[in-house]
Structures are given as structure tokens and as C-alpha cells.
Amino acid sequence: MKKIFVTGGAGYVGSHCVKALSQAGYEPVVFDNFSTGHRDFVRWGTAIVGDVRNAEALARAIEKTQPVAVMHFAALSLVGQSVEQPDLYKDVNCGGTRNLLDAMAAQNVKALVFSSTAAIYGEPNADLISEDTEKKPGNPYGETKLACEEMIRASEFDRNIRSVCLRYFNAAGADPDEEIGEHHLPETHLIPIILDAALGRRENIQIFGNDYPTADGTAVRDYVHVSDLANAHVAALDHLLKGGDTLALNLGSGQGASVLDVIDAARRLTSSEIQTTDSPRRPGDPPRLVANPEAAREKLSWQTMRSDIDTIVADAWAWHRKRFTPEITSEE
Numbered sequence: 001m002k003k004i005f006v007t008g009g010a011g012y013v014g015s016h017c018v019k020a021l022s023q024a025g026y027e028p029v030v031f032d033n034f035s036t037g038h039r040d041f042v043r044w045g046t047a048i049v050g051d052v053r054n055a056e057a058l059a060r061a062i063e064k065t066q067p068v069a070v071m072h073f074a075a076l077s078l079v080g081q082s083v084e085q086p087d088l089y090k091d092v093n094c095g096g097t098r099n100l101l102d103a104m105a106a107q108n109v110k111a112l113v114f115s116s117t118a119a120i121y122g123e124p125n126a127d128l129i130s131e132d133t134e135k136k137p138g139n140p141y142g143e144t145k146l147a148c149e150e151m152i153r154a155s156e157f158d159r160n161i162r163s164v165c166l167r168y169f170n171a172a173g174a175d176p177d178e179e180i181g182e183h184h185l186p187e188t189h190l191i192p193i194i195l196d197a198a199l200g201r202r203e204n205i206q207i208f209g210n211d212y213p214t215a216d217g218t219a220v221r222d223y224v225h226v227s228d229l230a231n232a233h234v235a236a237l238d239h240l241l242k243g244g245d246t247l248a249l250n251l252g253s254g255q256g257a258s259v260l261d262v263i264d265a266a267r268r269l270t271s272s273e274i275q276t277t278d279s280p281r282r283p284g285d286p287p288r289l290v291a292n293p294e295a296a297r298e299k300l301s302w303q304t305m306r307s308d309i310d311t312i313v314a315d316a317w318a319w320h321r322k323r324f325t326p327e328i329t330s331e332e
């Protein structure tokens, strides 16, 4: 079986991709330091505990694995934290990617799928964001991911490494089999926070800004189901292993949903009231980020199957309820 080396394979998007890889007949080998990933998310394939900042450990792991390709998810991804600790983001995201490219070159591994982000675009004016929309990241997180993309693209020239950089919009939802899902500590993402309110794990949800220039005044995002993202990664890998060329692609549904749209969907699907409070805008939040996903459709024949907001929230809810509802047993 073809081995795929997956850094960050115990994290949210990484673990869903590992499951999809295994279902597609590949043998994933996870490399993760479990700083934000979960040990119980490694269910398909083996894991090596290690940190991408440790060049020697990473090189040894790749030498031992002898993969045909690499998927690189290991990174820090909180915008607010990146503003407070920019050097940490450079170290983990840029330093880690550099170590990875060195280790791949040393072992003659020539194909890389990279976990990138819409944060590289910053606050674009475009209604739909295409791959050639101007890139102006507004924070160190986006800056480091853009720098990684450039480093990766440059590796084609001196090291012959072909790559697909996948720029996710808002990854959301959970594995439809309810085996894995979204769980960050601390949680800052909209959907798990709403579901926590539905479960009574928090009192209410703060709506960050109700005066954006959008139809209902709340910020609009392109939520894309994590299982659809996982399928795109497998398609990108197949593309590279067939000798396909280097690409950078947006992954989104092409549809925008406002914060209020998501709350409405959650109220309907959970039959819970979900209390809200109005709060000031969160610094750095753009009013609207929606992808033009045409290029991914064309180059990878990628179609979203579960990325309508109702299916996303329903899948997230099924997993969230299973993970966070305490088991109640009776002595009687």
C-alpha cells in the first residue's frame, strides 16, 4: 500500500483527511505533537509523536516511513494568537514547512499537499474570491501561510517537489459517521460555540458585530464541510501521483452564510432556543469571505456533497452531542 506521511493528522481537518486516505486505499502515517490534535482521532493508520520544529526528528520519521507523498497540516491557526505571538507562528508554520521540505528532498519525496487558508487574501472587496484575487493577509497567521505557499512553490524549481496548496474557507461540520469532529481548546469557532449553547455548555453566543455591510448586518462566511475538504485532499494527491502539475486552489462551497443564518439553522436542527447577545466586531474579522470554487471543480473534478449549511450543522450537531453529552447511568 502507498504510504502517505501526514503532519498534523490528529487535528480537525487532518484527521478527516486521514480517514479519507485510508478509505481510498492509502496507508496514512500521522506525525503529530498532539499539542492541539487528539490521540483518539488517530484511528486509521499509525502515529509518530513529533514536532515539525525538530528537523532531525522529522527527517528520521520520513526516512523511516518512505512515503510516496506528504500532506502537511501541522500548524498553528488562531488569528488572535498569531497577533500576540508572531514569532511562534513563524517558528511553527514557516520553520516547520522548511524542515519538511528539507526532509522530503533528502528522501526524494516529490509530492506535497499543503493545508492553506483563505486568510491569505485578507479583506478582499471581491464578491467571490478567486485564486488570483490580491493576497494581503491582515495578520501573522495569514502572512505565515502565504510565506509557506511561496516556499513550497519555489521548491519545484530547486528540488522538483510538485505541490497542491488548498486554501480552505471556513472548515466546518463533522464526519457523518460521527467518529471524529471539531474540538479545539480553547474553542473560538462559530459552529461549535453555537452547539455548546444548544447543549447548555455555555449560556449564550456572542454575535461579533451586527453593523457589517451585509444583508442582515452580521459577517458572511463560506462554510465548507470537512468531509468535502478531505475528498479534495485525496483528489489533489491522486492528481500529483498521476504526474499532475503544481496548483493552488480555493476550497469553498461558493455560498455565503451569515452568523444569523448559521444560528437559525442550528435553532431549527437542534430544537433549542440558543440565546444570543450582541457584541462589538472581533478585530480583524472581514465582513465577507466567499470562494469562487470553479478552479477546484475544473482541475480536480471536486464537487461539494455536504456543504449546504443545514447538512454541516446537522453533522456537527450529531458528533458534538455524542462527544459532549455526559453519559448518565442509573443505579436502579
Ligand code: UFG
Pocket: 077, 078, 079, 117, 118, 119, 168, 169, 170, 171, 188, 189, 190, 191, 193, 205, 206, 207, 208, 209, 219, 220, 221, 259, 282, 285, 289
Ligand atoms: N463569530 C461570532 N461569535 C463567536 C464566534 C464567531 O459572531 O462566538 C463570528 C465571527 O466574528 C465570524 C464568523 O462567526 O464572522 C466565523 O468565525 P470563526 O471564528 O468560526 O471563523 P473565522 O472566519 O474567523 O476563521 C476561519 C478560520 C481561520 C481562517 C479564516 C479565514 O478559523 O483559520 O476562517 O479563512 F483564517
